[in-house]
Amino acid sequence: MVEHNTVRTTCPYCGVGCGVLATPQPDGHVTIAGDPDHPANFGRLCSKGSALGETLSLDGRLLHPEIADKRVTWDQAFDEVANRFKQTISEHGPSSVAIYGSGQLLTEDYYVANKLMKGFVGSANIDTNSRLCMASSVAGHKRAFGSDTVPGNYEDLEQADLIVLVGSNLSWCHPVLYQRIVAARTARPDMKIVLIDPRRTVSADIAEIHLPIAPDGDSALFVGLLAHLDQQGITDSDYVSAYTSGYEAALLTAEDWDIAGVAEATGLSPLSIARFYDLFARTKKVVTVYSQGVNQSAAGSDKVNAIINCHLATGRIGKPGMGPFSVTGQPNAMGGREVGGLANMLAAHMDFTPDAIDRVARFWGSGSVAQGPGLKAVDLFAAMARGEIKAVWIMATNPVDSMPEADIVRDALKACPFVVVSDMNRHTDTMELAHVRLPAAGWGEKDGTVSNSERRISRQRPFLPLPGEARPDWWIIKEVAKRLGHGAAFSYFSPGQIFAEHVALSGFENSGNRDFDLSGLSGADYETMTPVQWPVRSKPTARMFGDGKFFTLDGRARFLPIQPPPPFAPAPGTFILNTGRVRDHWHTMTRTGKAARLSAHMAEPFVEIHPADASAMGISRANLVRLSNGHGSALVRALVTDRQQRGQLFVPMHWTDQFASNGRVDALVTGKTDPVSGQPALKMAQVHAEPVGVRLYGFVVAAQKPALATDYWAMAPAHNGYRAEIALFEELANWSDFLADTFGTDAVFQSIRDERSGRRAFVLIENGRLLAALYTSPDPVLVSRQWAVDLLSETELTASIVLAGRPGADRPEGGAIVCSCMGVGINTITEAVTRHGCTSVEAVGALTRAGTNCGSCRAEIRGIVDANRLIAAE
Structure with missing residues (x-):
């Protein structure tokens, strides 16, 4: 209830x-x-x-406007932003200013920002971090369908007989969809899963086939599949003839790609390719789910179209359990696409055609609508570095960490004459460079809509008061627009009013010839609005293209002839670097970095490296590794695992200068982009890797945030305090000074030292409570992290307990956290297997609750069960 x-x-x-x-x-x-x-x-x-x-705490929140690090009134901040933008436009033209937005914005915020820039400033220099996420899907959709339309919905994942996951670690990055698939497969055991990914991610746990494809080998794999489908007579010739064009040209290119050629380009065995091709060919109900492994590539758009080609050739699109399915990385990447948040789009899914420009100009009542596309994200910051962008407004995103060549982006912002950042957080690597800081509302305070990956619009509703002087993004943009002289067009008083205008524009002069149409929502009650899939004309539409009607000029879907790129060969002595996400963190951790339990699973930046590569370089488990190239460097912890292929590395993209000394991995990624979509190739860079000479490793727990100034550090919140990993490249001369500087106290620490091993421990306890502890060792510290963190909650501690570095026999210790939702550690799960006879993930869950919420940890639990099964049987 x-x-x-x-x-x-x-x-x-x-x-x-x-x-x-x-x-x-x-x-x-x-x-x-x-x-x-x-x-x-x-x-x-x-x-x-x-x-x-x-x-949801207010720790670290930006609560008041600031100019040059000083608190000011909203009027002062608005006047400064408007005057500087006016002056810049007057002196250098509309193309000298820009907005860089985010999939964290609500649709209403996005709509107003896009309207201001494209409709009244007259520049299309408004792009978004969604460019880094799904721009190649947009380009692929538009080339094939004539519109940026996702054909299917989530029910198709449950109705498919074969799901192909391409460059998508669904288990960690979209866990709820993954669990829907797991539930469907449990109900229908004949459902098959194929995972196509260079890494053996946890999503392989449910896959019959894992194809460890070479980086950027996806195009060749699906071009070869198209040829195979034609050769085996699996194509739907009636569908192709009635509803598509360009098949012959696409097939002509594909015919050269036999299985031997595909094997050479993908690094896969001919047998595994043949198994996949046969499974795809003989299974009618196929959904191909793809994500960043496809999109974040210099050939991303071609990868998308190579996938779509196979579905069009077999008529497997727009029907239950069938279709290509792009799953997006951000909560409102789709909403941003709908309102024209990308630099190459107008509002309501319209392009920069003369008819569309005229239509939008008449609807908005503006004679200043931009006449063509603006600068895409990578080009925008490159133009800033050249001095061409002289004023920029960044909203709800952190490009200093998330953009490729991130150090160059940081330098560009440092050199930009005027930088405005509106965000909820006072301390981000981007916010530090702002001339003007505007406090924006956060989740729980915002009011508006978002659109998910299946075209479903849902409401975000507020349940918390606005803190301090924080305000919604749409209101902030509106107030600046008024001061720029456009008040009449921006006289909004509520997000519902903005949404109504968005709905009206979607249906304006739209007789079904544009995909995005919300006209059926006209007059709907915004406050009580329930989730709905667009287009909504007389009623919502669950699937698109089931009738064979597309949004191209001739109404037919288009095949694209795709020529796969040659296999990528890294320079001698370098590795291929792949970036991505971990299970419990989100983007640059501005939100998840506040939750102690979300850092319990992985608390510092790391690099996955194959055991053979690690051995060849003298890198042992948990050593520090330096990654470098001509763009930058990073210091990360070695995670030695055979999930990774030889010659390849994986590093998550979450860590910033707020959480680690040198973990900004996107500083190493080049600004190479897809020529069609402008999306950067964030999934592939060349780097050198080498072990770091460390004199001392350390682990810190503290009740108050420590001031870390060591050669390496990575800090995370813990229950009732903080935890941190540190490393020193040289022996310290004075431990007393170090402890005082780190923990902000001159109190005397109790300590012990093992002369033989060189290990030390320092502890400060007051009235039975742990204030600070530091464990150091010439090798990676062996102290149980979770046990040490849990000590921060104790009230009757003695120094001897803490200095021991491990729990006594009377204090059972759960071990490193495996299940973040339930806080269950590896020791608890192991004991469930070895002592209590649990021989399945389900049995472990029944006893410990591990894996019973989101299920993202179930693959790890299964690995623990399998590793200890023989012990349990004895």
Whole structure:
């Protein structure tokens, strides 16, 4: 039963778009649950969504406007922004200013920002971090369908007989969709899963076939599949003839790609390719799910079209359980696409054609509408570095960490004459460079809509008051627009009014010839609006293109002839670097970095490296590794694993200068982009790797945030304090000074030292409570992290307990966290197997609750069960 003060809202993380029930409590905290009535998740939440209530504190929030680091009034801030933009436009023209937005913006915020820049400033220099996420999907959709339309919906994942995951670690990056698939497969064991990914990710746990493809080998694999389908007579010639064009040209290119050629280009065995091709050919109900491994490539658009070609050739599109399916990384990447948040799009999915420019100009009542596309993200910051962009407004994103060649982006912002950042956080690597800082509302305070990966629009509703002087993004943009002289066009008083205008534009002069149409929502009650899939004309539309009608000029879907790129060969002595996400963190951790349990699983930046590569370089487990190239460097922890192929490395993209000394991995990624979409190739860079000479490793727990100034550090919140990994490249001359500087106290620490091993421990306890502890060793510190962190919650500690560095026999210790949702560690799971006879993930869950919420840890639990099964049988 839903409590009377419970608010139905939508999760602010990935593009799954899960419904959330948020219930404020009398003590100020908020309880979070999945909404069982929301059609995206039916009550499921992942570890990040479950922990949303733990990210709502005001710690680190920007609560007041600032100019040059000083608090000012909103009027002063607005006047400064408007005057500087006016002056820049007057002196250098509209193309000298830009907005860089985010999939964290709500649709209403996005709409107003896009309208201001493209409609009234007259420049299309408004792009978004969605360019880094799904721009190649947009380009592929438009080339094939004539519109940026995702054909299917989440039900297709449950109705398919074969799901092909391409460059998508669904288990960690879209866990709720993954669990929907797991549930469907449990109900229908004949369902098959294929994973196509250079890494053996945890998503391989449910796959019959894992194809460890060479980087950028996807185009060749699917071009070869098209040729195979034709040769085997599997194509639907009637469908191709009636509803498509360009098949002969696409096939002519594909015919050269036999299985031997595909094997050479992909690094896969001919047998595994043949197995996949046969499975795809003989299974009619196929959904191909793809994500960043496809999009984040210099050939991303071609990869998308190579996938779509195979579905068009077999008529497997727009029908239950069939179709290509792009899953987006951000909560409102789709909403941004809908309102024209990308530099090459107008609002309501319209392009920069003369008819569309005229239509939008008449609707907005503006004679200043931009006449052509603006600068895409990578080009925008490159232009800034050249001095061509002289004023920029960054909204709800952190490009200093997320853009490729991130150090160059940082330098460009440092050199830019005027930088405005509106965000909820005072301390981000981008916010540090702002001349003007504008405090924006955060999740739980915002009011508006978002669109998920299946074209479903949901409401985000507020359940918290606006803190300090924080305000919604749409209101901030509106106030600047008024001061720029456009008040009449921006006289909004609520997000509902903005949404109504968005709805009206979508239906304006649209007789079904444009895909994006919300005209059926005209006059709907915004406050009580329930999740709905667009287009909405007389009624919502679950699937697109089932009738064979597309949005090209001739109404036919287009095949694209795709010529795969040659196999990538890294320079001698270098590795191929792949970047991505971990299970429990989100983007640059501005939200998840606040939740202690979300850092319990992986608390510092790391590099996955194959055991043979690690051995060849003298890198042992948990050593520090330096990655470098001509663009930058990073210091990361070695995670030696055979999940990684030889010659390749994986590093997550989450860590910033706020959380680690040198973990910004996108500083190493080049600015190479897809020529069609402008999306950067974030998945592939060349780097050198070498072990780092460390004199001392250290682990820190502290009740107050320590001041870390060591050669290496990585810090994360812990329950009742902080935890940190550190490393020193030289022996310290004075430990007393180091402890005083680090922990901000002159108090005397109790300590012990093992002369033989060189290990030390320092501890400060007051009235039975742990204030600080430091463990050091010439080798990676062996102290149980979770045990040490848990000591911060104890009230009757003695120094001897802490200095021991491990629990006594009377203090059972759960070990490193495996299940973040339930806080269950590896030792607890191992004991469930070895002592209690649990021989399955389900049995472990019944005993310990591990893996019973979001399920993202189930593959790891299965690995622990398998590793200990023989012991359990004895």
